[in-house]
Amino acid sequence: MAKIETIRHSLSHIMAYAVQELFPDTRFGIGPAIENGFYYDFDLKRSLAPEDLPKIEGKIKELLKKEIVFKKKIISKEEAKKIFKGQPYKLELIREIPEKTVSIYESGDFVDLCAGPHVKSTLQLRSGQSKEIPEAFKLTKIAGAYWKGNEKNPMLTRIYGVAFKSKKELKDFLLKEAEAEKRDHRKLGQKLDLFHIDEKAGPGLILWHPKGAILKKIIEDYILGAYLKEGYQLVNTPHIAKLNLWETSGHTQFYRENMFPPMHLREITQEEKDDYQLKPMNCPGHILIYKNEVRSYRQLPLRYTELGTVYRYERSGTVYGLTRVRGFTQDDAHIWCTPEQLGGEIISVFKLALRLLRDFGFKEYEIYLSTRPKKYVGTLKNWQKSTNSLKYALEKSKLKYQIDPGEGVFYGPKIDIKVKDSIGRAWQLTTIQVDFNLPEKFQMTYINKNGKKQTPIMIHRALLGSLERFIGVLLEYYAGNLPLWLSPEQIWVIPVGSRHEKYAKEVTKRCQVLGFRCQTKDENETVSKKIRDGEIQKIPYLLVVGDKEVKEKSVRIRERGKGDIGIMKLDKFLDKVKIEIERKK
Ligand SMILES: [Zn+2]
Ligand SMILES: [Zn+2]
Numbered sequence: 279m280a281k282i283e284t285i286r287h288s289l290s291h292i293m294a295y296a297v298q299e300l301f302p303d304t305r306f307g308i309g310p311a312i313e314n315g316f317y318y319d320f321d322l323k324r325s326l327a328p329e330d331l332p333k334i335e336g337k338i339k340e341l342l343k344k345e346i347v348f349k350k351k352i353i354s355k356e357e358a359k360k361i362f363k364g365q366p367y368k369l370e371l372i373r374e375i376p377e378k379t380v381s382i383y384e385s386g387d388f389v390d391l392c393a394g395p396h397v398k399s400t401l402q403l404r405s406g407q408s409k410e411i412p413e414a415f416k417l418t419k420i421a422g423a424y425w426k427g428n429e430k431n432p433m434l435t436r437i438y439g440v441a442f443k444s445k446k447e448l449k450d451f452l453l454k455e456a457e458a459e460k461r462d463h464r465k466l467g468q469k470l471d472l473f474h475i476d477e478k479a480g481p482g483l484i485l486w487h488p489k490g491a492i493l494k495k496i497i498e499d500y501i502l503g504a505y506l507k508e509g510y511q512l513v514n515t516p517h518i519a520k521l522n523l524w525e526t527s528g529h530t531q532f533y534r535e536n537m538f539p540p541m542h543l544r545e546i547t548q549e550e551k552d553d554y555q556l557k558p559m560n561c562p563g564h565i566l567i568y569k570n571e572v573r574s575y576r577q578l579p580l581r582y583t584e585l586g587t588v589y590r591y592e593r594s595g596t597v598y599g600l601t602r603v604r605g606f607t608q609d610d611a612h613i614w615c616t617p618e619q620l621g622g623e624i625i626s627v628f629k630l631a632l633r634l635l636r637d638f639g640f641k642e643y644e645i646y647l648s649t650r651p652k653k654y655v656g657t658l659k660n661w662q663k664s665t666n667s668l669k670y671a672l673e674k675s676k677l678k679y680q681i682d683p684g685e686g687v688f689y690g691p692k693i694d695i696k697v698k699d700s701i702g703r704a705w706q707l708t709t710i711q712v713d714f715n716l717p718e719k720f721q722m723t724y725i726n727k728n729g730k731k732q733t734p735i736m737i738h739r740a741l742l743g744s745l746e747r748f749i750g751v752l753l754e755y756y757a758g759n760l761p762l763w764l765s766p767e768q769i770w771v772i773p774v775g776s777r778h779e780k781y782a783k784e785v786t787k788r789c790q791v792l793g794f795r796c797q798t799k800d801e802n803e804t805v806s807k808k809i810r811d812g813e814i815q816k817i818p819y820l821l822v823v824g825d826k827e828v829k830e831k832s833v834r835i836r837e838r839g840k841g842d843i844g845i846m847k848l849d850k851f852l853d854k855v856k857i858e859i860e861r862k863k
Pocket of ligand 1: 291390
């Protein structure tokens with residue numbers, strides 16, 4: 279069987295063939311293979327609806343039953359222009375090809391401008407051989423797409439399909455897709471009333487609602503507490519700083535396309551000579567605090583942490599939910615140390631990262647070492663040193679890892695930890711970077727044991743990465759069923775009738791005193807409606823209290839995912855919850 283990419287690309291041609299048969303005056307764009315499938319862009323006389331997909335799919339199946347041979351021909355551009363007469367997009371592509379000749383593929387009555395490769399034929403009738411294009415595909419969606427991705431060009435109709443080598447692979451993929459859709463954090467964010475993104479505020483900017491803001495704070499408090507215990511010191515730096523600072527750090531040169539444009543204060547008054555920059559990273563601010571006094575080797579390692587909100591420019595078309603945004607808060611930290619301390623520091627950062635990820639329930643990881651990118655600062659020798667120190671730490675920790683060539687940051691190589699979820703997706707969270715370059719650029723020093731000035735080594739690390747992204751990942755990972763300790767609302771107390779309200783409020787009070795996030799649901803609605811709401815809101819515990827519970831000082835418990843688990847004395851329930859929160863259940 280041919281390579282899966284070849285099968286997918288061949289299917290895109292057959293789909294175009296089917297569209298040509300069904301809608302003869304179609305003009306064709308391009309149709310490549312993509313991850314998991316393929317697409318083709320069409321300029322159609324009428325717009326398509328999802329109901330058209332089965333019809334096109336049926337036509338493809340009909341075509342696949344025939345023996346359609348893919349024939350490659352190399353022809354002159356003049357000849358090609360004749361063949362693609364009336365096909366403006368193809369003619370445009372032909373004009374752009376620098377060579378004198380072009381390659382075309384004929385498959386049945388459909389001809390395409392294409393370099394290939396393709397399968398030989400849709401059928402292979404010799405015995406013992408399977409079909410070259412297995413019937414393991416599905417057309418999935420219709421979308422609008424500008425010709426060449428440029429909004430000044432006409433909008434074409436893009437049909438997407440998925441294709442695999444076997445029906446089983448296709449079925450597994452579609453099941454996983456359906457599961458992923460249920461876990462979509464953008465939908466969960468709305469359903470659980472955590473956040474929204476508002477056209478009026480701008481794309482990629484998150485507006486946290488009360489429940490989302492609490493969730494964010496629970497996470498922030500927890501990790502900050504852990505960092506302080508590990509010997510980090512809290513610092514805080516402004517959201518804007520002089521543009522000059524970003525020139526020193528190399529950001530304006532190597533990171534410009536990720537930054538918002540500078541602010542020209544001269545436009546307000548002539549006295550303001552300097553331009554300012556919205557910060558894309560926290561490093562330069564932390565470096566200035568380091569440099570504010572003469573440092574001795576006795577102070578190293580020095581570890582500064584900040585839940586630093588940064589802003590990075592992403593094109594409006596590329597922002598996505600919480601996972602790709604324009605403003606986000608990093609659980610950032612910078613460590614400065616001596617060469618002798620470096621290995622140990624990286625290993626402790628690792629240990630801390632893995633411990634925290636486990637606390638949040640992530641059990642499986644993939645680890646990547648990203649090396650020097652095309653655009654970089656510093657000497658090759660420094661890059662070699664930093665890459666080796668990361669490798670040393672990985673090998674010392676006995677962790678399996680893969681190399682990601684050229685994916686480092688402009689100032690240094692990095693280690694990334696991706697967590698895997700129950701449906702096999704990997705999410706990038708932790709990043710640890712070793713940097714010999716910024717300390718040199720900023721002329722950072724410390725006085726060593728011999729009383730001489732020496733340049734410290736810098737580690738940049740964010741363990742959860744961005745809190746926005748982390749919450750998005752948590753929501754998808756748990757399909758919205760956040761662990762009890764993270765749930766913005768942990769307990770609802772539901773009185774059966776108005777005469778049970780007093781006791782319900784007592785129960786709520788007892789919970790709140792212990793720090794549990796709890797409320798009485800005394801709205802004028804039926805108990806079953808309140809239970810249903812609680813289940814939709816994914817509340818871990820719903821407590822129903824009526825005559826019996828008031829009399830016995832007990833609660834009837836409905837546990838998320840389990841339903842009614844019976845009656846329990848209130849004191850016993852409070853102990854149970856306390857233990858579960860401590861155990862990060
Ligand atoms: Zn092609
Ligand atoms: Zn940094």
